[in-house]
Amino acid sequence: MPQPMAAPLPLSGERDLRLDLFRGVALWLIFLDHIPQNIVNWFTIRNYGFSDATEIFIFISGYTAAFVYGRAMRERGIIIASARVLRRAWQIYVAHIFLFTIFMAEIAYVAATFDNPLYAEEMNILDFLKQPDITIFQALLLKFKPVNMDVLPLYIVLLLLFPPMLWLLLRQPAFALAGSALVYVLAWNFDWNLPAYPNGVWFFNPFAWQLLFVFGAWCALGGAQRLEGVLRSRIVLGIAIAYLIFAFAITLTWYIEPLGRFVPLWLSGWMYPIDKTNLDVLRFAHFLALAAVTVRFVPRDWPALQSPYLAPAICCGQHSLEIFCLGVFLAFAGQFIISEWSGGPLVQIAISLVGILIMIATASLISWYKRMEGRSPTTRVKPPDADLAGGNA
């Protein structure tokens, strides 16, 4: 079923290893950030600017999804490609429920063993355990999402809506991107979000975060080439660096109290809150600036991408779903060790390092399995499979 293509797909079928590298690093950072008492998370990027690893993860996920499923849609048609996207969404759903089970076990343990009159009020958070029927059902509906388990539900919703968006992106990319931006603006204007249980709304508003995902997909389908001129401009680079420095200065005032007085009231009044739920424009801009600078200094054929030192991160980035889930689990486990056993800085550093090593080892193991089965991205025996081409969207 030949169809006219408005946007040429990238000619080279080679994976852009930079994507895997940065997604791998983002996965490590998400793991570190998910252990609240961790001294090591002082090194993660959220302390140095407005955006954090979530933006990187969602953008790259959009990029790879378009890269993998865009080709499938062009070569095999809309039905097959959509079916693959939905199968992926299902896998992520199953992974999410698996993590939820582990989380429930941890919570139930805390509820059964931890008692302290000092925290009588905070312990109300465990009230949902009194109604396991409702809670579990709400979790299956993705409405009940414990802390740190918000990314996968967002990802599921984004993938569910992705087939029509991809179809549009392949034909009218500019129109698709504009539509996505419009939804973002409308969501801000009319407070669109999905409801959560027991109350409130989704921590990551899909109506807002879809912009980043679609923007990633747009870049993958020729947008990046279109932006090349802009990205090469010195003025853009200058603005990007200036903005990164500004964001860094502002974040410093969050941690070094006395610096706060240098932020004029009109600025803080205009700027705050920098809303993560609705992907604040300042966060989005920060990510764009970060990406612009990165693309400038890390070219696609950067020799270091082949170096063995970066291979672990790249390997993790190539198996993002598995490694993401593992990271969430390891964060639970690490937190548990800190709570139950010892929480000194050395233990925190050890937990962080061991956690990342486990992530690397697991990613290598998955790669090994795939190589064994002849599905490796490097030794491509059969036509690229959307899910298993190492391009886990």
Added chain:
Amino acid sequence: MKRVIAVLATIAPIAACVSGVVRAAPPQRCDAPQSLIGGDLDLSRVMGEFKVDRRLHITVIGSGSSGLPGPAGAHAAYPARLEAVLKQLIAGADIKVTAHVQSKETTATMVAGLDKTLAEDKPALVIWQAGTVDALDGVEPEDFRGSLDEGVGKIQAAGADVILMNMQYSPRTESMLDVSAYADVMRVIAEQHGALLFDRLAIMHYWNDAGAFDLYTATKKYDMARRVHDCIGWALASQIVNAAHFDAARMQTTQ
């Protein structure tokens, strides 16, 4: 010999009190870094009122974590401790701390009852503890911000100073209850209104890290909870004494 020591141990503090030698000092475990309880904001309303008639009336508005469960809870909780400590630190003044503590009350509900409380208490200072219930109920941070903004505006319009107190540091529930967004909102609102922030979250975190308290402990007993509230009372008192320049004020009134 033992008896002599026992008698001396009983008499010594009494004698010291009578002679006025005792200089009130917080238990050592309560030490908090100056960066957390300092700051360069003044409690001008408190200072003004105190200069005139040595009066310091404080209203505490808060949810469950401003109290302690049990019949004797109110006496051991930080509002009562604050009153006791302030009376110890500032002799011969009219000091009163009135606590309006309602568990499970969100900030929006607190704001609704604010006018009445302000009219009844006529405080020079309002200590407003908020955020925990909003985090528990999943109130949108933006709505939380709106309520807080309105409330602080009301208190200041009524002529009182404000100290915003954020959540407790609760490491065991940290993985289930993320309070950071609400703490950020409180910091910003305090800054915008020129109000003081009592960063209970950071101070308790510091106590836990410094080994003053092991906040991971599971216990049904009240000892630790009482000691923590005592320390919060001390830390609050020292923040107030700093920001109201009570040493200077005392000198002026005695001149």
